[in-house]
Amino acid sequence: MNATKTSRSRFLTVGLFLILAVFVMRLFNIQIIQHNEFLAKADAMQTTKATINPARGQIFVQDRDGNLAPLVLNRTVYTLFADPSTVEDAEAVKNLAQKIAGGQLINGNLAKLTDEDLQYVVLARGVSWQQAQQIREADLEGVGLQVDSERVYPEGSLAAQTLGFVNADGEGQYGVEQFLDEELAGTPGLLQAVTDVRRIPLTIGTHDVSIPAQNGENIVLSIDRNIQFQVEQLLAEGLKNANATTGSAVVMDPQTSRVLAMASLPSFNPEEFNKVTDASTFQAMAVTNAYEPGSVMKLFTVGAGMDANVIGRESTFYNPGCVQIDDAKICNVERRVDGQMMSMTQLLQYSLNTGAVWVLEQMGGGSINLAARQMFYKYTTDNFRLKGKTGIEIVGESNSVIFPPDDPSGARVRYANMTFGQGEQLTMIQVIAAFSAAINGGNYYQPTILLGTTDSSGKTLRENQPKLVQENSLRPEVSNNLKEMLQQARYLGASGKTKDNGFYVGGKSGTAQKIDPVTGKYSDTLTTGTYIGFGADKTGTPKYAIMVRVDDARVGGYAGSAAAQPIFDVLSNFMIQYEGISK
């Protein structure tokens, strides 16, 4: 027994060394052989990638003097959320949320507080800093606040459809917000860093990444705040007078095709977009809705005829009252001048359908043949660029519907109708842009609502210069003649009602029958009244173009002259005053 005494310490040493050898082998396995796996594990666990949210660009308008006024700003708000799996006192959380953020609660989510399987429930959005502070002071377990940004609209619903809104996910919806979402949104930054267990970044990492967020661009719209305000007021009043609820108006600078105002009613408050039930309220109808503009198109027909030299300003024609085209009989609305020789200005003044058809016939040497249709089509699509989208910076722009001249089915009747604005569908923005070209000497500019962009500090990034896309839409002298004819036609008037106030204002009304959604045919009661016109200074330089549309007016007379024209008139008077135009 004692013989083993010596070997016992040796035995313990060997035993210990064997164990330590196992440890060393184990460490070799963990630290060397599996090093990469564990390193990857460590990186995956210790490294946090955080997106730094950029500030969304703000949207400004200006006034005549170039003072910027914000339409859309940002506000820091908080999202109140709970982690039901760690909530200790669900009742207390519920009471706190109701007491402090009762108005912003998300429906039904308070009930989820007791469901311990959930880890993230949004209780309220848009919580203010003060409210957030109160929630922090309550210091309840399982409740958190997340910093968020929210759009603020200092001007309320002004230009709502033009702006659009930003949804809860931070995406631009409708209008400029959606069209320029990328520019407004900016580029998120990235923060990749090794963190401690509470996810606080450390400074000791070797492959940390820190890319700052690029804030979104600020947008300056070509909208003039004062004009926009007036347009919305006067349009609302005009619609009320016409017993109508739906209508749109566009004011444009005819020299550049910059939109100075654009409004559609009914409108909405972008701050409360989620309360809107009818999505069509979100749409800038002047851009997103193509319709039959009616007789306002006669001015383009006359202009095209003069430009093609198939008629002249002094041309006259015999007005039979009605003309038969194939199986269709086209009659005038104004029947008091049947059987008379009419001038081109009278064609516009009395809005004679027979005259418009006559111009088309002149393009074919006397009949609505293929050549006539092709010429008319060329003016419509090439010169006036009424086919295809204009490219204005508002989402959801509608295409026009224009049938080609060689369409086999009823092309003659259709083209006869197109001379006075039926049988085709156009958007207001297409028409007013073409109108601007028709009166400004023939230069077609791409319509735009964007004046430029600035960075978040206000430095100009991009100036949106007027983009001339088509010269000689009409020859300058033809444009000038047309302008004068529109002025005369407006002041004489079909009913002789319009009084010459001495200003250089011209225009044309139109009333189109609408397709009855029930019968699928042209309705006798549902109409769309349109008025398009311009105001020029005393040298004849057009200063503004206005287009007004009123749907389903319930008013005596024709909607174009009875419902839309009065709105044009007051708007035009305002513009004369605002722009300081003299007689």
Place this chain on the structure above:
Amino acid sequence: MPYKSDRSSWARSSNRPTESRRTKLAAREISSTLFSKTGELKLGRKHRPDYILVILILALAFIGLIAMFSIAPAIASGSSNAQATFMWRQGIFLFIGLVTFFVVSRIPLDFWRRWGSWIFLLALVLCFALPILGMMNAPVVICTLGACRWYDLGFMSFQPAEFLKFGMVLFVSGFLAVRSAQNRLNSWSTLMSLGAVVLFSLFVIVIMQKDLGTGVALAAIVLIQLVIAGLSWRKLATILAAAVGLGVLSILAAPHRLERVATFLGGGTAETDYHINQAMIALGSGGWTGRGLGQSIQAFGWLPEAVNDSIFAILGETLGFIGLLAILLAFAYLLKRIIDKVDYTENAYLRLILAGVFGWLAAHVVLNVGAMTHLVPLTGITLPLVSFGGTSMLFMMAGLGVVFAISRYTTHRKVANEGKEAGDANSVRWRR
């Protein structure tokens, strides 16, 4: 030299006439293999102590200090403690530890022989009182998660379980040395009485304080002392079997323990799983040379107990495989130097102290490193000298101080050759 005195004491004892008092007399006389005529511990010629022990101890403690320094910001960031608090406190602990080491190494070895049992008793009482005071919510007791293991001394916390290990080494050394000299080592009465004391201590530590790590360390200390004392392999096997049997029985008696065993075999509880997983990530991400000092990421709250029980994993992350190899080699060499002295120490009592300190240190290293490398269940035990902790540092230094003192009395020749004869001679004589 010892033979002479043995013989003389034997001669004296043989003069005693009464048969009935024979055992008692024998005990006293037999003690003379351990003690001199004047009753003092028999020591060899005093010489220069083993300074290599000091160098190894300082090296390991210094590594601990460096580790503490390098992760101080990380620990500070995770708590409200001021920056580098841990390093300074560890520095103070180390200083107190070193003072203790040299003071203890100057205390005559006879002191421990005289007072060892009382020291053990004091430590046991302190351990025993802890959970009871804890139940009474005494302010002086610190309890976490229902386990009361610390006294709050204001400037530091005091863990009597560390004291108990030191006391256990002294007590068992004394007990076994006498029994061995009386040649009653292998008797059942020896094992029964020792077993009773050890089992009671384990009850206090494992059941009352819920500190399995210290329990295992205590068992390891006694077991290694028994091995060195010369208990027959058969008895050792019996004790092991009894321990295993006791464990199985207690598991079968309480089904919830069975569940616990099952969870351990299946990977442990979520908490220990997390701890081990984080330790492995720390080690594994270290590679050959580690991330470098001050570059530990796991110390930033990922790895629990980064300064205490998990310091080895943090060192693995910081210094890599090479660093850990050096640390393990230092421990291995330190342990070897301690256990090697057994063969050069004549006095059985001192041999058992060496064995006890060896077992103590080895158990901590094996349990700690084994847990960090997922080879041994996690029991929450410190890496001696390196881990943060005042009490652990203090008593480990005291234990090593005794070893250092013993190193003054080692022989030039291996005792083993003589010891074999001596042992034989003794046993033969006392059987006569």
